[in-house]
Amino acid sequence: MQITEIYKSIQGESTHAGLPCVFVRLTGCNLRCSWCDSEYTFSGGHRMTVEEIVDEVEHLSVSGLVEITGGEPMLQEREVVPLMQRLLDDGYTVLLETSGERPLERVPKGIVKIVDVKCPDSGEADSFHMNNLDALDSADEVKFVLSTRADYEFARDFVARHNLAGRVTAVLFSPAFRKDAVGSRDSSHCLLDPRELAEWMLADDVPARLGLQLHKFIWDPAMKSV
Numbered sequence: 001m002q003i004t005e006i007y008k009s010i011q012g013e014s015t016h017a018g019l020p021c022v023f024v025r026l027t028g029c030n031l032r033c034s035w036c037d038s039e040y041t042f043s044g045g046h047r048m049t050v051e052e053i054v055d056e057v058e059h060l061s062v063s064g065l066v067e068i069t070g071g072e073p074m075l076q077e078r079e080v081v082p083l084m085q086r087l088l089d090d091g092y093t094v095l096l097e098t099s100g101e102r103p104l105e106r107v108p109k110g111i112v113k114i115v116d117v118k119c120p121d122s123g124e125a126d127s128f129h130m131n132n133l134d135a136l137d138s139a140d141e142v143k144f145v146l147s148t149r150a151d152y153e154f155a156r157d158f159v160a161r162h163n164l165a166g167r168v169t170a171v172l173f174s175p176a177f178r179k180d181a182v183g184s185r186d187s188s189h190c191l192l193d194p195r196e197l198a199e200w201m202l203a204d205d206v207p208a209r210l211g212l213q214l215h216k217f218i219w220d221p222a223m224k225s226v
């Protein structure tokens, strides 16, 4: 499959935030989110076999945690599904980061899906494939990246309408980060002030977890492969 990079870092998001993790970043995405910080994955990369990827993961891994990400990994479903199954069989905890625009029913059982439902101001509203709600299981997580009050209200109402908190391990609300952010490692780069988001969540009693992208606060926000 076409791979942009494989590297080890600290997991920055989800309920696994803070843990060492190997990231397998696949090339290609069919969306164009306005705040995307992974545009370098849209093209390029290099071909790798399942065996070559597994060898590299084994070489880097200390914790047994692996994330398959992109781009959009499910664009390469024919090859990424066997890779995920192989990593599971080898005993890894495997996270799949996906927009949910592609069908998810063939993702192997045991993979933790982290589904990033796009909000209106991402510019990719309605890209989530609603049938994928039926593919969610209790170990999965659903994330909303928010840049405005309108995004927040969309996410809040989506969570309530589909009883997401009752379906998955965690619902995550995360402020979008400015994609051209460089230098200081603080929340001034967030498109939505985390404090404002926290106050809205408390006021509405939203059953979600506020998440900040840890890696943006540990390293320079412009740094790749972290």
Ligand code: SF4
Pocket (backbone or CB within 6 Å): 029, 030, 031, 032, 033, 035, 036, 037, 038, 039, 041, 070, 071, 072, 099
């Ligand atoms: S789905 Fe992810 S990789 Fe694709 S444009 Fe959106 S943020 Fe970027």
